[in-house]
Amino acid sequence: MLSRTTTSSTGTITEQVLVYLRISEDRTGEEAGVERQRDDCLALCARLGLNVAEGDVFMDNDTSAYLDKKRPDFARMLARIKLGPSRVVVWHVDRLYRRPRELEDLIDLVETHPIRIEAVMGGAFDLNTHEGRLMARQLVAMAAYESGHKADRIRRANRQKAERGDWHGAAKFGYGTGGVLIPEQAAVIREMADRFLAGQSLRSITAWLNEESGFPAPQAKTGKTLGVWHATTVKSILVSARISGQRAYEPTRRRGDGPNGREILGPGNWPAIITPEETTRIRAMLSNPDRRVGASSINLLSAIATCGKCGSGLVAGKAKHGPSDAKRNYYRCMPVPGHPERGGLSVSASGLEAVVREAVIARLAVTTLPADTPETGGAVAEAMGRIMSARERMEDLARDYGAGMLSRSEYHAGRVAAQSAVHDAEIALGRVNRAGPPGRRKRSD
Numbered sequence: 001m002l003s004r005t006t007t008s009s010t011g012t013i014t015e016q017v018l019v020y021l022r023i024s025e026d027r028t029g030e031e032a033g034v035e036r037q038r039d040d041c042l043a044l045c046a047r048l049g050l051n052v053a054e055g056d057v058f059m060d061n062d063t064s065a066y067l068d069k070k071r072p073d074f075a076r077m078l079a080r081i082k083l084g085p086s087r088v089v090v091w092h093v094d095r096l097y098r099r100p101r102e103l104e105d106l107i108d109l110v111e112t113h114p115i116r117i118e119a120v121m122g123g124a125f126d127l128n129t130h131e132g133r134l135m136a137r138q139l140v141a142m143a144a145y146e147s148g149h150k151a152d153r154i155r156r157a158n159r160q161k162a163e164r165g166d167w168h169g170a171a172k173f174g175y176g177t178g179g180v181l182i183p184e185q186a187a188v189i190r191e192m193a194d195r196f197l198a199g200q201s202l203r204s205i206t207a208w209l210n211e212e213s214g215f216p217a218p219q220a221k222t223g224k225t226l227g228v229w230h231a232t233t234v235k236s237i238l239v240s241a242r243i244s245g246q247r248a249y250e251p252t253r254r255r256g257d258g259p260n261g262r263e264i265l266g267p268g269n270w271p272a273i274i275t276p277e278e279t280t281r282i283r284a285m286l287s288n289p290d291r292r293v294g295a296s297s298i299n300l301l302s303a304i305a306t307c308g309k310c311g312s313g314l315v316a317g318k319a320k321h322g323p324s325d326a327k328r329n330y331y332r333c334m335p336v337p338g339h340p341e342r343g344g345l346s347v348s349a350s351g352l353e354a355v356v357r358e359a360v361i362a363r364l365a366v367t368t369l370p371a372d373t374p375e376t377g378g379a380v381a382e383a384m385g386r387i388m389s390a391r392e393r394m395e396d397l398a399r400d401y402g403a404g405m406l407s408r409s410e411y412h413a414g415r416v417a418a419q420s421a422v423h424d425a426e427i428a429l430g431r432v433n434r435a436g437p438p439g440r441r442k443r444s445d
Helices: 034-047 072-082 100-111 128-166 183-197 202-213 231-239 276-287 347-366 377-403 406-435
Strands: 002-006 010-021 059-060 086-092 115-121 123-126 246-250 264-267 315-318 329-332 346-348
Touching: 010 034, 010 072, 034 072, 034 086, 034 115, 059 072, 072 086, 072 100, 100 115, 100 128, 123 128, 128 264, 183 202, 183 231, 183 406, 202 231, 231 276, 246 377, 329 406, 346 347, 377 406
Parallel strands: 010 059, 010 086, 086 115
Antiparallel strands: 002 010, 115 123, 246 264, 315 329, 329 346
16 A cells, blocks of 8 residues: 655554546546546645555546446445545545535545545545535536436437438347448348247247357347357347337336337337237236246146145255165155144156156046036137138148248248137136136046
């Protein structure tokens, strides 16, 4: 630690010299860069006869004043200030603090840790004096006012860009800088959308991308690639408004898209890969509460089978030793302290799952459609008619595509529409089933 020794009436005092640098994202060139700040601060130290080691320079780069970003080096510098009397050198005091709360935290340290601030621009002041604190509070109030106005101007400018439909941000998968279409990547996105609208899961699309597409995955913010696709990456691309040529704007969300993408403001001024209607359908499918997400359990009856003694759910497990994998897997009722009725039951997983599979297959073999009643109003017949009609359309599409009468895109569009019709009709049938009287099915089923 480099320090400067001064003399007072009470004896020799060791004063540490610390340099703090900070710059936010500079798009206009109005602020000095970090290196320029460093050079100017070290030149000031030389004029004042202060020696500074590399470890006594603290820097927070790309840290905006109006965003609530953490400043790790600022926190480290405060910890150093607590070690003893300090002289802090900055390019300008607004590099050290721009919010009143930050200044007050610094002033609180003054009670037990004397601090003097030296600034390249604006001179020096002593926080140990009333005059120094008054000057610091006036400067930070002006900085906070300026920062707030700057934030308002940036938000308004971003809103105007969104309303005009201007491209925002760096290159994204499918598009280069400024929204220039990349045909090869656009074809991959088109295939991803077709597969999802045709009923494929995000995981199966991810597997296709990694194994067959030949395109590595994009990297956030840069458009560069990491090499491996993940289901979350696939979803973020499919729900984005940009692939359908639309401009999203959601200023309250600082990072990333929401579960179903950002709010769409209007059309963008770059070419679309899919249609806006397809984006709407994709978002609706992903937000459907009936849609099952996540990986399937490797145990057939996890969270399903219950104990015949106490009614608690059985937990799947695997014994460390046994003659075969089948005999080592089991379901058991876990004992719980204070509940003597819990525990004591264990059953072979393979045997129980075989019984359940046979019962389910037998039940499905005799399953019949629900009958139309005055309450259903002919919903069952209407839904079945839609299903049969859609399946006939899919057969006709397949024949026409095989005969060369349809292009690949026409075939995909017709197939997706037919499959959506089948899906909607099946949901309608499910509602009729769930709405049936509770005593209609036998308990043995």
